[in-house]
Amino acid sequence: MRMLLGIVVLLLLHGCASAPPAVAPDNAYFRDELFAPASDRIDANDVFAMTPEMRRYLKREIGRQLEGKGWHRGLVDALYNDGQLKLQYDSDMTRTAAQAFEARSGNCLSLVIMTAAFARELGLAVHFKRVFSDDAWSRVGELQVASTHVNVTLVSTKHDVRIIARERDWDQLTIDFMPTARGRIYRGYAISEATVVAMFMNNRAAESIAQGRVDDAYWWARAAIVQDPGFVAAYNTLGVVYHRKGRLAEAQRVLAYVLEREADNTFALSNQVLVLQGLGRQPEAAVLAERLAKLEPHPPFFFFDRGREAMKAGDYAAARDLFTREVQRDAEYHEFHFWLAAAHIALGEAVPARKHLEIALRNSTTRTDRDIYAAKLDRMR
Secondary structure (H helix, E strand, C coil), X not given: CCCCCCCEXXXXXXXXXXXXXXXXXXXXXXXXXXXXXXXXXXXXXHCCCCCHHHHHHHHHHCHXXXXXXXXXXXXXXXXXXXXXXXXXXCCCCCCCHHHHHHHCEECHHHXXXXXXXXXXXCCCEEEEEEEEEXXXXXXXXXXXXXXXXXXXXEECCCCCCCCCCXXXXXXXXXXXXXXCXXXXXXXXXXXXXXXXXXXXXXXXXXXXXXXXXXXXXXXXXXXXXXXXXXXXXXXXXXXXXXXXXXXXXXXXXXXXXXXXXXXXXXXXXXXXXXXXXXXXXXXXXXXHHHHHHHHCCCCCCHHHHHHHHHHHXXXXXXXXXXXXXXXXXXXXXXXXXXXXXHHHHHCCCHHHHHHHHHHHHHHXXXXXXXXXXXXXXXXXX
16 A cells, blocks of 8 residues: 655646636635734735836846847846856745746746746747656655656747748747756646746745644635636645644545546645545545555555655665666756665765765755755765
8 A cells, every 4th residue: 555654745836637616616615714813915916016127127237139139039048057146946835926037047937927927028939838748756754755747938029021930930039947857758738827826826825834824825725826726736735724723624624626637647636635534534534545556556645754764774786776776767857866876875885876866966956955965975975
């Protein structure tokens, strides 16, 4: 049977893959009276809002470059070439356009939002796309998080009337900010701005859960549902919020709604099993757990957790083999490489240890992780 280690939140960087319901379920799943007022400002208008500093940057610092290269290519070069704004990928939090510009960093969704805000200020058309790629898993404490992916296409609205094919390279430009996506071409489908804003809010909800701010998480998840009632992932997050609040009946109801829409949603199934167990409804929980095990016999972190147990027991060879199996499933998650390096070090295997530490450093998504891995590499050298 599948081992359930904790609540799973789908921390999306874009939309869900299923067909959404047409309308919201009459706010049937909101229980505002259970939660303290939000400590965050929650306003959809803030997500793409431009600041005076951002407008000055466009006009004074890169205005000539925009005229010379074309507005969409000039903008991308200014924002993401190392010699100019020097933006960095950082998955610590999901930022608005203004916050990403001020911090000079952001995760995939933050950078998409900031780029779209600048592009619209220049009069470019903006199209968002949900990209088909494998979910990337990470863990914050007991919280397991799956991140999926979105990119953005900028289309010039000022073009020579003699140009018939608007698909030409100089007329539109698709930008993808995933560190591991460079050089790859992924297929996907268009999503609306409302969905992008709902993704932003859902990310903020999940980040609030990870920080123990359950009341704030409720208001972010609620706002995501109001923004885009078809965004099923936000209902899953709301179910997690109710569970964390100790409101199991409310959690069960909203997760049941998700499973009505998507019967094989493994995130909602995982959460619903835990909720039903907490309600004492063991037979129902067992049925869902069995279905979940068939859908996902080796869930995320399955081999990783067993590798950690082997490390504690001093069986470093077994740990190395288990971490290797996890890396073979997800070669891009930095923590798998870090622990594989640790197992190699314990076995006295310096060369592969250094190799996997270098991969962990290259694939790290936060400044904190980058500093840790860099320090360990320096000590090895």
